[in-house]
Structures are given as structure tokens and as C-alpha cells.
Amino acid sequence: MKHPNRTLRGLAAALIIGLFAGQALAHGDVVPQAVDTSGLADLGADWRAANPYRKNPRAIEIGDSAYNQNCARCHGLGGVSGGIAPDLRFLPEDDEGDEIFMQRIRKGAVRDGKVYMPPFEGTLSQEAMWAIRAWLETVHEN
Numbered sequence: 001m002k003h004p005n006r007t008l009r010g011l012a013a014a015l016i017i018g019l020f021a022g023q024a025l026a027h028g029d030v031v032p033q034a035v036d037t038s039g040l041a042d043l044g045a046d047w048r049a050a051n052p053y054r055k056n057p058r059a060i061e062i063g064d065s066a067y068n069q070n071c072a073r074c075h076g077l078g079g080v081s082g083g084i085a086p087d088l089r090f091l092p093e094d095d096e097g098d099e100i101f102m103q104r105i106r107k108g109a110v111r112d113g114k115v116y117m118p119p120f121e122g123t124l125s126q127e128a129m130w131a132i133r134a135w136l137e138t139v140h141e142n
Helices: 004-026 057-070 094-107 126-138
Strands: 109-111 114-117
Touching (some): 094 126
Antiparallel strands (some): 109 114
């Protein structure tokens, strides 16, 4: 008969490995969820260089929901990363942060042939992306 502590340690190890394996498989393999941007001004086909929705209450509300549906699984609830992906609370504010954010959300990130972040251009609208950015500015930390 196995010692009870060994059995518990084995179960705990299997649980931890299963949890981390699920996270590793999920990272970069995200199915984007639709974002309803009703109530936001249509931005047209030309991509904006700066967030036209900055401090817009409706955009922040939409961005909060969109972030939770599309970003939180890797970047963490409330923008607080659990270590899988960058902590988005520390993106620079204003136009500098807008440029960094839009480059990454639109184009994604691939290193050594591995998808670290999928590109969302063509899946999420410009309005949805800027709404997420508007929400992120509400949780910004220095």
C-alpha cells in the first residue's frame, strides 16, 4: 500500500501540471469573442493614431467587457498578469501607449514560429480595440 502522503503529493502534482498545461495550450490559441460597440462613434476604415474614445464612459464600459472576453485569459483579470503575458496596467499612458497597444493588438506577436499573441485585426473592429484601450487606461499604474 502506498503511503498516504505520496498519494496526496502525486495528486497535487497532477493537478498543478494539468492547470499549467491548460494555460500553456490556451496562450496564443484564443478564439476572439464578438464585441458589441453600439453607442460608439463609427471610426471608419482609416486607423486612428490616438484613442478617440479616451475617458469616454460608454467606451470604457464596452472595453471592460471586451477585455474580459478576449484578453483576460492571458493578461489577467483587471489587467493584472499572472505571468503568462505582460501586465497591461503598465502600458504608457496617452499617445505613446496607444501606439504600442495598437501595434500589438492588431498584429499580434510571433517568436520562433510560436504565437504569443494572436493578431486581432480583421477580427475585432477598430472601435472594439480602442474601447479596450480606453478601459485599460482606467486601471493604469505607474
